[in-house]
Amino acid sequence: MSAAALRTPFQPNWWARFGFLLLLVYCAYAVSELSITWERFVTGLHTGAKFLAELFPPSSKRLGLLFDNLVETVQIAVIASAVGIALSLPLGLLSARNLMPGWLTWPARAVIAISRSFHPVIFAILFVKAVGFGPLAGILTLVFASIGFVGKLFAEAIEEISLKPVEAVTAAGAPFMSVLTYAVLPQVFNRFIGFATYQFDSNLRNSTMIGVVGAGGIGGTLFAAFQRFDYDFLCTILLAIIGLIMVGEYLAVRIKATFND
């Protein structure tokens, strides 16, 4: 027989098998470390079934409160997106290494990095402690989140532009602001709209949640309903949140489609 016929297709990969074994060992360790036991899981399933039964049907009481909270959630998301995006425009521009000198890019990059360093919920907690409960803490939180995300991506987008239009406009003797408006911004405008709509969508999602730590919006009502075992109202709130986010996602897609051509 020839050597080719003896060759086994799909040779066993011992390294991969060893890796999977290691993963299995890790899972066993983690399960024991986190004190996850079978009994707790089974009891959990029973409680879960009861919990689901109590969730449904969703209650239709206190719809006024629900509506007010939804409006506040949207307000937080809108204001935070507007302020955050407006601030991340100059910050992103300042941190673009191809347009700005080093002594300007470093501080701008530091601000963006600080905004990205923590989860929004942690920022929310700190702002609640600093400025008190309510939508203001939520707005400040999401402004920071927006700066971190949009600022970073916007800076990267500017660093990727073609420098030819910039040189042309500069050679024609245009002042710096004209260089920006006619050579830089047109190249990044579409991507910027993409980041902005994504960030609005993301802010809307987060503004439904930061209320859990007291930063305004529907999250506070959700957590209160949970703590009062008011599960059918909890279900209504969850459905409302899902509906709100779906509407937000649909709007984001439509807006992006308007600007993409």
Add this chain to the structure above:
Amino acid sequence: MTEHRHWERFTRAQRLARFAVYLGAAALLVFSLKTVEVIPDFLLDAPKQVADLLRRMWPVDFAAYHKQDIHTALIETLNTSTLGTIVSLFMAVPVGIMAAKNIVNAPVLNWIAKFILVSSRTVNTLVWAILFVAVFGPGALAGTAAIAFRSIGFCGKLLGEALEEIKPGPIEALKAAGAPWTSILIKGYWPQVAPAFWGIALFRWDINVRESAVIGLVGAGGIGVSLENAMNMFRWTQVSLVLLCIFAVVVLAELFVTKIRERMI
């Protein structure tokens, strides 16, 4: 007389649509600014209050790291996020396969998979954590389940997209050789999506390390519980220690993921 054609970059409909978007955004912003219940004094006072808060957080109380068992909480957070990611991958693979139109040719199943993925993503990790604390009681089990359920949507969606982009050649060859469908999945699809799969797993693990640090605030275990306790007792120097620990772990996780990703690609 020659007729000059006036060049316009956008059609009238496009300009109108853009104008409508700007107008809508501006109207929404004005409405929000007018109706939101923000007390202006608090806004003006904010920088002073934040500075005061930071002053109370200094100096960092490093001694509490072992005294208050922050080390154990950190390990618990890492285990929660890792185990949550692993569990989630097991659940996301079948859903991702079901969502890929080139593998499962049944619109009803595709639709069900899409529904699972969307509902997993719309509910925030913190909200999943609240729900699972109600089911399993406070602790890391609830946290792991919350991380796992939130990640299904993310991993499943990306995995489904990766599966839809594969080359059909090897699949056809395997089918022609008469391989059963399990072999087609393991030897035809898996080698092609493996890099994408590990990339998604790493990416999600990185996100989950961040998220698992906060789910303790609603009682789902980990370092968030330490943060909550320190704050309830107004031990601000310990709060800064916990924040520092979270920051260090998040940065280390990101470095780790970047290094492994470089190796893989």
